[in-house]
Amino acid sequence: MQITRVETTPRSGDGLRDVRGDVVRRHLSADYGIQLTAVRSIVGFLISSDIAPERISQRADDLFADPIIEYSLTNQTFLQSKDIFTELPDAVVSVGFKPGVTDNPGKAALDGFRTIFPDAHQESDISTYITYSFYGLDGQTTPEFIAANLYNNLIERAEISTAEMCQNGEWPMIDYPIRPPQEFKQPAHIDLEIADNELIEISETGLLALNLTEMQAIQTHYRNDSVRNARRAIGIVEDRPTDVELECLAQTWSEHCKHKIFASKIHHKDLETGEESTVDSIFKTHIMNPTHDMQKEVDWLLSVFHDNSGVIAWDDEWSVCMKAETHNSPSALDPYGGAMTGIVGVNRDILGTGLGARPIANTDVFCFGPPDWQGDIPDNLFHPSRVLRGVHSGVRVGGNESGIPTINGAIVFDERYLGKPLVYCGTVGLMPRKLPDGRESHVKTPTAGDIVYMVGGRVGYDGIHGATFSSLELTEESPSSAVQIGDPITQKKMVDMLLEARDAGLITCITDNGAGGLSSSIGEMAEYTNGCRIDLAKVPLKQPGLSPWEILVSESQERMTVAIKSEDIAEFEHLAALHEVEATAVAEFTSTGMFHVQFNDATVAYLPIEFLHDGVPQLELESEWSPPQHEPFIAPAEYDHNQILLDLLARPNIASKETWVRQYDHEVIAQTAVKPFVGVERDGPADAGVIAPIYGNPRGLVVSCGIAPRYSDIDAGAMAAAAIDEAVRNAVCVGVNVDKIAGLDNFCWPDPIQSEKTPDGKFKLAQLVRANRELERVCRAYRLPCVSGKDSMKNDYGKGPNKISIPPTLLFSLFGDHPDVRNTATSDFKHSGDKVYLVGESFDELGASEVSFMLRESSKARGIGGKVPSLSNPEKLFNSYRLLSSSINSGLVKTAHDCSEGGIGITLAEMCIGGRIGATIDLDGTGDCPLWSKLWGESLGRIVVAVSPQNEAAFLQSMSGCITTYLGVVEDSDTLTISDGFEPLVSIRIPELVQSWQGTLDMNGGEL
């Protein structure tokens, strides 16, 4: 094998440009104000193969370069070529991957290489790099600073040439990355008959994330005589665990997999009311029980909680499922790779639901530090603008390349997300109620004797300890092996293949390989038949030398675990070959009661299924609530509501996210009826996504979300209620069928366990208790079952005084039925003369409002305290939602927009922006509260609607019994005018609103 270098660079000339370089130039300008005259790019390929360089060179333009638009060069660098790189650069940065990191362009190049050189050696491989040369660099910006923005040293390496080196012709040369050999280690036997502090040490040094009680439970297991006898009989060390077993238990028992905090016994004290009580599992009490109660009353809750996503019957033919996940820690360390594995990972949850569902829509909700942050950045973390760019681009590539439309989402900003960004990725799936062979698709049907395949990618060193790592706080020493880059094309091929296998009736059980790898995927499925036997030696590896425990727990991406009846093996393998998908039989289901792992003939793990899944001791935790004290928000004496409106519109939390969202494909599969942007210029905000997934059929599905982390500063209970109400409001605005809605609860919390490093753990746990109590109350009132959910409980950075904890954050996602996508409403004002109404009423609830945060930041107000929006009578609100949705479904209402951040003022501004049309509004009568609350307050349950004059009477009649207040009229003008009775408040031109709203998050650095 020899290494051949091929480089390509864009040709210049009439109509041709180096777009890749230009994007870097504009981003440096947008994010840091660095003005360069030009940036040029070179893409490099390092080919390790037995094919001679001369042969490769002859075919370079058939594969590596597109001869119409690119030059190619073999075994030289363009930087030396005076013909093509005529001008001497001021700096050059070349970035390549570290050994073992997923290199998707390299992988694709290798595939193309084999098409052209079918005779190339089996072990040929290709690695890629990219080189940027910079022109017009001023003296203040160092090449190192620029380089730091172009690569992430956890997964990439960079070579830099300074101006002086450029003058001397010393060019950066990225070399072929050679993986350090992996040393295969026979399973170690770990003595647990040691002191407690040593048990803890084993857990900490091994990144096991197990506490003392859990280590002791494991210790006790190996003291049991019958356990020892069984182990002796099978030929494994009898009185202590192997490293394979300990790692397997650590993964299975991790907070990430077992949700130990949600399952814990909590002693809760409320110092405000004097209440003392015990909650035996928040999950069972507040989430599962209400849903199970609702399951008794409706026939469409097909599968809740136990599978990879919750499934509801949509109609007689189809069922729908949804799941949302977070990928916070990996996204903090590598925003691009972390977010990409987040989105493609949750896609696999859908593929792994029942006997396999087709992913049909994605949702993405991010929480970041402020994009214009000027303060310090914690060690090892990135500036929020870089996190935003990286996460966005990971999700964009992951979603777009998978061919799944992103139809809904949100981006939230708060300083505390500097320490840990939140990256929520959700996916909706569709499956036929029954497969051609008559089986119900939401029910897995494995039996002992079924053969278990690992399908898709291979297992590598990457992704070891993801589950346990995400159960620990982030530190500067967080391991790079927990970071991966996704490979959407490998996954897409696998999805295509497995859905064909499903329809052919070949699959009896399927689940994804996410956290905990094979140990979790096969381990969980083995519960169905009560046993399995795995041979790790059969597992295909990315590189030889992985030790058994590493193979078992590695979370390498793009893998599904699939069970097949032995008689169907040949057909299944044939299908895999057609699709060029790797599928390897690695295990079989048994009914022995044992999780039995071998490496060839040697048994390396032998754990009772029951102990593996139910052996983890219940945590007991302390919770104590006392309301946080805040300086109250008092409106400033001097103010200009016009300016407040413009300033609020420019707040990152409110500003248009169009730059980012438009880069997601939101309408692949040809089903998206209400897109993320609506209105005359197609740039007004949509409240929810609406899709019609069956071709030629207008029956629809609605997908929406709600998130309100600011309110946690006052009461996390109110935060949860607000998130749920927002998700429902948003869905109502497009006309969801309120009798068939289902929710997903995704909690992201700071560590709520009282300890030395978390002295306020009791309070944080009390926040969790309050949030869940509100979740139950509101969901019951809205007849809204939670069918799936997830929690991420260690969202902190660092320790001691510099610790940053995120505000407790619940993302509530909703999916529901829509009777006919031809009758929806959108937020943009439609016609002059339309009458504007407010459904719902405003209260004096400015506590933790966006306007209070804004005015505190600019020192115009002293605090954010006060009454936070709450739901005093959700049953009554739900009735108004039902009636409004019906009015939309019957075609009476074509315009509706919910009131959230920034209150009615912002809602009306957005409706004018969408319609590029003015309105005259009077807030008199919208609530018995001060004017600031009416205009900027964020009281829940409010929706602004507009109806045509001819439908006005019918609309009012259909809303009878609900608080519906006349606000004013849409006018053929370019001005939004708001008054409160005779007091004028706002009068502002629509183009000004557009400019404020669209400027903040544009971040493109100029168009061209």
Added chain:
Amino acid sequence: MYIPKVAVLFGFGINCDHETAAVFDMVGGNSTRVHLNSFISGSDSLDNYDILAVPGGFSFGDHLGSGRLMGNRMRFSLRDELTKFIAAGKPIIGICNGFQVLVKTGLLPGPGGNVPDFVQRASLTLNDSGRYEDRWVSLEFNQYSNCIWTKGMSRIDCPVRHGEGKYVMPDRENLTKLAANNQIAVRYIDPDSTDADPDVVLPFPKSPNGSMMNIAGISDNTGLVFGLMPHPEAIYAQWLHPDYTRGTAPVTASDIEWEGQGLQIFRNAVEYVIANN
């Protein structure tokens, strides 16, 4: 009546295969999603079909240039089958990634005549904006084109969803010839302007990518092979139009009351096959 059989290619990251198959079925075709490898291995044959559609997607992740690797597989492994298909006068459409594939295989714009030489003459490259975007554009079809796919069509709205849709043909002579031959079947237009010079590149976002001569799609010399970056299948129904919620989405004269403007392209090919069968 004869029901034309349509092969809708999929595999390796193509992802608009389901809707592309659906739209052919809506207009009287009988579509089958066929994995590219089924043709290469010989387990299925292009001979069994009347129409070939290469749908949108991200074949091989667009690495090494969009459509390149898929194009190479077809260029090196399906050369004879494709030559035969074209010689038989059977229509081919490439949409988005499928267009990129047809350009990179050299089937578009092609050498002239009906014998492909598999030589690439143009390219589709990164949008001038540097961004992948999903946005709606207005298209105008060439009245003088012999393209059977676009017959009788004038203007429609369509989404584009690409990062590499800028049509370039650095050889100006070839480009001029392409225009003179009326092979520029469809261009981006400014819907509000009637007298703009079609050859002057429209500003972003009216031209979403900066294509030379505002080219959105081209056909080969015979008018049977057609490729375009925008997605006509994504406006098969009026409710998919962004103006639908405002009550201003364009309607069609079709018997299908909800039919969107894009469906006619697929009906044209199906009717062409029926008429010539």
